[in-house]
Amino acid sequence: MHHTHGKAATDVPQPDYFVFNRHNLTEAERIIARYPSGRQQSAVMPLLTLAQKQHDNWLPKAAMDYIADMLGMPPIKVYEVATFYTMYNVRPVGRYHVQLCTTTPCWLRGSDGIAKACEHHLGVRMGETTFDGMFTLSEAECLGACVNAPMMQVSSAAGDAYFEDLTPENVTEVLDGLAAGRSVTPGSQSGRISSEPAGGLTSLKDTKRQAG
Ligand code: FES
Structure with a gap:
């Protein structure tokens, strides 16, 4: 799931400031508490997800820096995670x-x-x-x-x-x-139920409802 569209965006307007809202701050604390002490950095991925959801589905640099600070890790480590996985957007995306x-x-x-x-x-x-x-x-x-x-x-x-x-x-x-x-x-979108055969059932016909 490594992605192709590169590094933290320097070509888009970046907000100066990011903090979790109250709800997400509580959630972040709950997530961090899942990990043994000294291992808080393991929370970086769910925290990036939270930040992205709070910020129109993309991660400004300020949010990555905020998370780095919260987890006591070098910002570059957070940028590396955020730019490696396709589910994080480091530039604005459409609705x-x-x-x-x-x-x-x-x-x-x-x-x-x-x-x-x-x-x-x-x-x-x-x-x-x-x-x-x-x-x-x-x-x-x-x-x-x-x-x-x-x-x-x-x-x-x-x-x-x-x-x-x-x-x-x-x-x-x-x-x-x-x-x-x-x-x-x-x-x-073809109407089949879960992952039944695309051409209809070939077995268990008596016990299962026919797809479509
Ligand atoms: S190849 Fe696995 S979902 Fe597309």
């Missing part, structure tokens, strides 16, 4: 962050076509944000839903949702739904 999996199983099931459909429909390339600030399109490494490949994760203030069994047609419907503020249903 919906579309993370399209392009690892081998999703690729074999057509992720190239999904990427083209998204780029065409949104009018952006991978790594870019639409002019209206609604969508950022990113490439992601395996998100662990290969059984229903190809798939994408969409992150927003509402949380993270997986959309699976994508086709160029149904992915544009999902994007249109999000843009219009309609409620869209995560999970398989």
Whole structure:
């Protein structure tokens, strides 16, 4: 899940200041307390997640410095973590962050076509944000839903949702739904239940409800 869009952003406006709000401060203390004394640095990943959620889904330098200070670690160590994993954004993202999996199983099931459909429909390339600030399109490494490949994760203030069994047609419907503020249903877009065979059940037909 190492990512391609690089280091802490020097080319975007950075706030001078970041602190956890009261709720997240309590949450951070609870997380830090999970680790033995002297091992508080192990909390760096969940704390980065908290900070990102508090700050429009991206991590300004001030937030990384704040967490470094809180955990008594060199800021560079925090930047290294934040820039290594795709789930952290070190630059602003759109209201919906579309993370399209392009690892081998999703690729074999057509992720190239999904990427083209998204780029065409949104009018952006991978790594870019639409002019209206609604969508950022990113490439992601395996998100662990290969059984229903190809798939994408969409992150927003509402949380993270997986959309699976994508086709160029149904992915544009999902994007249109999000843009219009309609409620869209995560999970398989082909209607299969969990990861049942795409062509319908081949066994246990008597004991399980037929998909679709
Ligand atoms: S390869 Fe796409 S979810 Fe695993």
